[in-house]
Amino acid sequence: MAMLEIDRLTVEFGREEAPFRAVDGVSLSVDRGEVVGIVGESGSGKSVTSLALMGLIDYPGRVRAERLRFDGQDLLAASDRQRRRIVGKDIAMIFQDPMTSLNPCYTVGFQIMEALAVHAGGSRAERRTRTLELLEQVGIPDPASRIDAYPHQLSGGMSQRVMIAMAIACNPSLLIADEPTTALDVTIQAQIMDLLRELQTRNRMGLMLITHDLAVVAESCQRIVVMYAGQVVETGAVEAVFAAPRHPYTAALLASLPEHGSYKSRLASLPGVVPGQYDRPRGCLLNPRCPHATERCRAEAPQLRSDDRGGVRCHTPLAADGRPTP
Amino acid sequence: MLSFVLRRVGLLVPTFIGVTLIAFALIHLIPGDPIELLAGERGIDPARHAQLMREMGFDQPLWQQYLNYIGAALQGDLGRSIKTREPVLTEFFTLFPATIELSLCAMLFAVVIGLPVGILAAIRRGSVFDHTVMGVSLAGYSMPIFWWALLLILVFSVNLGWTPVSGRIAVAYFVEPVTGFMLIDTLLAGDTDAFASALHHLVLPSIVLGTIPLAVVARMTRSSMMEVIREDYIRVARAKGLSQTRVILVHALRNALIPVVTVIGLQIGTLLAGAILTETIFAWPGVGKWLVDSISRRDYPAVQGGILLVAAVVMLVNLLVDMLYGLINPRIRHAR
Ligand SMILES: Nc1ncnc2c1ncn2[C@@H]1O[C@H](COP(=O)(O)OP(=O)(O)OP(=O)(O)O)[C@@H](O)[C@H]1O
Numbered sequence: 206m207a208m209l210e211i212d213r214l215t216v217e218f219g220r221e222e223a224p225f226r227a228v229d230g231v232s233l234s235v236d237r238g239e240v241v242g243i244v245g246e247s248g249s250g251k252s253v254t255s256l257a258l259m260g261l262i263d264y265p266g267r268v269r270a271e272r273l274r275f276d277g278q279d280l281l282a283a284s285d286r287q288r289r290r291i292v293g294k295d296i297a298m299i300f301q302d303p304m305t306s307l308n309p310c311y312t313v314g315f316q317i318m319e320a321l322a323v324h325a326g327g328s329r330a331e332r333r334t335r336t337l338e339l340l341e342q343v344g345i346p347d348p349a350s351r352i353d354a355y356p357h358q359l360s361g362g363m364s365q366r367v368m369i370a371m372a373i374a375c376n377p378s379l380l381i382a383d384e385p386t387t388a389l390d391v392t393i394q395a396q397i398m399d400l401l402r403e404l405q406t407r408n409r410m411g412l413m414l415i416t417h418d419l420a421v422v423a424e425s426c427q428r429i430v431v432m433y434a435g436q437v438v439e440t441g442a443v444e445a446v447f448a449a450p451r452h453p454y455t456a457a458l459l460a461s462l463p464e465h466g467s468y469k470s471r472l473a474s475l476p477g478v479v480p481g482q483y484d485r486p487r488g489c490l491l492n493p494r495c496p497h498a499t500e501r502c503r504a505e506a507p508q509l510r511s512d513d514r515g516g517v518r519c520h521t522p523l524a525a526d527g528r529p530t531p
Numbered sequence: 532m533l534s535f536v537l538r539r540v541g542l543l544v545p546t547f548i549g550v551t552l553i554a555f556a557l558i559h560l561i562p563g564d565p566i567e568l569l570a571g572e573r574g575i576d577p578a579r580h581a582q583l584m585r586e587m588g589f590d591q592p593l594w595q596q597y598l599n600y601i602g603a604a605l606q607g608d609l610g611r612s613i614k615t616r617e618p619v620l621t622e623f624f625t626l627f628p629a630t631i632e633l634s635l636c637a638m639l640f641a642v643v644i645g646l647p648v649g650i651l652a653a654i655r656r657g658s659v660f661d662h663t664v665m666g667v668s669l670a671g672y673s674m675p676i677f678w679w680a681l682l683l684i685l686v687f688s689v690n691l692g693w694t695p696v697s698g699r700i701a702v703a704y705f706v707e708p709v710t711g712f713m714l715i716d717t718l719l720a721g722d723t724d725a726f727a728s729a730l731h732h733l734v735l736p737s738i739v740l741g742t743i744p745l746a747v748v749a750r751m752t753r754s755s756m757m758e759v760i761r762e763d764y765i766r767v768a769r770a771k772g773l774s775q776t777r778v779i780l781v782h783a784l785r786n787a788l789i790p791v792v793t794v795i796g797l798q799i800g801t802l803l804a805g806a807i808l809t810e811t812i813f814a815w816p817g818v819g820k821w822l823v824d825s826i827s828r829r830d831y832p833a834v835q836g837g838i839l840l841v842a843a844v845v846m847l848v849n850l851l852v853d854m855l856y857g858l859i860n861p862r863i864r865h866a867r
């Protein structure tokens with residue numbers, strides 16, 4: 206049994222009668238020490254999925270699932286208090302924009318020590334020592350002087366390192382990184398990814414890596430989950446999916462990688478954008494953009510079918526040669 | 532921080548010139564003069580009137596009087612009250628503690644109720660509680676102080692007999708003024724009955740004077756809190772597994788307080804303006820009532836000096852608030 210099991214997670218916003226499904230029956234799992242990449246265009250529900258897992262979807266958002274288990278504990282049935290004992294300790298999360306993720310009113314040290322105080326306890330002095338250690342671990346030079354710095358005194362890269370230190374403070378067994386490098390300079394991006402990979406290997410953490418960057422997935426992940434408009438459209442081992450994508454959407458994503466073609470023509474083969482609240486089509490959600498769409502795709506929504514290679518949600522999945530199977 | 536304080540103090544000079552000019556001009560615009568009003572119904576012989584006016588320097592051209600006044604004021608001499616012949620400074624500072632006591636209690640009332648109410652309304656936005664708070668505070672904000680005071684007096688003092696109608700303390704007690712604050716002086720004297728009486732007298736005026744600040748604080752806290760709750764760092768704090776209470780009180784409130792403190796500071800001016808009315812209604816022996824009495828007596832030195840001193844207090848408080856702001860907000864503190 207995997208460490209994290211999500212089974213048919215659904216998150217709805219908006220009115221009860223006409224709900225908007227930001228996440229629609231998403232199932233995924235992460236094992237101890239495993240790195241799972243979640244990719245998909247903007248608006249495909251990646252962040253909402255992870256927020257639901259953390260219990261951070263507020264009213265009027267509604268979260269439902271067949272199963273939401275972490276380490277044998279049922280997160281759906283857990284009370285707020287029970288959930289808070291897991292969240293922030295065993296499951297930690299880092300967010301997209303480090304510059305707005307730290308509280309401007311408190312020092313870096315305060316914000317890290319706070320996480321320790323809630324979950325690990327210990328004396329003030331112990332927490333401070335541990336915090337210095339953490340800052341050192343995430344590669345912040347001169348931790349002794351940075352520990353009392355305020356967020357506005359740090360650069361974006363430094364802030365993200367602080368966020369990482371905060372997240373790993375209690376030795377979580379699962380780390381969710383929601384586009385951890387999107388807001389950073391290109392040179393810093395590589396450093397932060399290296400740091401995450403290093404920490405993941407050293408602490409044997411499960412890592413759920415949400416990203417737009419397929420190159421990062423190829424480099425760091427074992428498994429990939431491709432999402433589109435709130436649904437999982439394809440899952441599988443990274444090598445297999447990269448070698449022979451079965452879903453037209455995955456194929457289009459891969460085709461946009463620089464080594465597969467022109468970098469500029471990102472998703473050139475799929476014009477348009479992810480459908481939002483008011484323009485979800487009938488049938489397969491991709492059909493207006495899909496080059497292989499048939500009558501059936503426009504009428505009937507495909508189910509996610511799983512086999513030993515993974516799962517794919519398509520009526521006519523692509524064969525190894527890239528042609529749709531009838 | 533030092534250059535910040537110096538710059539603010541530098542700004543005080545033009546402000547002072549403005550305040551003295553306006554005070555001077557306004558009081559001389561009102562018809563009538565102090566001698567005439569002192570003489571009252573009986574009237575006064577014109578020759579005697581002219582002589583007295585000359586003695587007090589009121590026969591000189593206005594600009595000359597103004598320059599004389601500024602010259603003396605710069606040396607710390609605000610003149611003497613025409614009515615009592617006491618130095619204006621002495622009169623002001625004898626009465627000022629009563630005004631401070633009332634204003635502090637009013638502010639305390641506003642903050643102690645306004646902050647929690649604003650926070651709760653923000654957390655429960657859209658709820659019945661939220662709508663009630665918004666409605667009531669709008670009503671409170673638009674309430675004319677005079678009318679509101681009379682209404683409360685009618686209900687609580689006249690009909691229910693719970694609170695006294697006027698004054699600072701029951702006439703039965705005599706308390707040696709040490710600090711000028713009745714609550715403190717009665718305690719220093721060890722007279723708990725007198726303390727209770729002083730407290731009793733404070734309730735209604737404090738509520739009247741605190742109503743507008745209460746409405747402002749509650750609404751400001753609510754809107755500022757609602758903005759802060761949406762920030763990324765609040766989500767991060769929750770993702771750390773902190774309790775809802777801790778997220779609100781430690782992470783959100785501190786940030787939400789920044790604009791609220793500024794607003795509280797700006798309310799000090801409103802508060803002193805309100806004190807003038809409140810003190811008059813409740814016969815509260817503070818500088819507000821004294822100013823009103825002085826105006827009706829055309830007591831030029833008292834009015835000018837009083838306005839100048841009140842303005843000084845408002846500016847001083849605003850300076851303090853700005854410094855407090857820097858204490859809460861590290862971004863300001865480290866800006867220089
Ligand atoms: N609180 C909310 N209320 C209503 N709709 C929401 C809310 N949060 C997210 N959504 C909607 O859910 C959909 C999925 O959003 P989500 O943030 O998960 O996308 P994402 O895949 O993380 O995109 P990105 O790559 O831009 O981060 C979007 O259409 C978004 O508008």
Ligand SMILES: [Mg+2]
Binds near residue numbers: 251252253383384
């Ligand atoms: Mg996102």
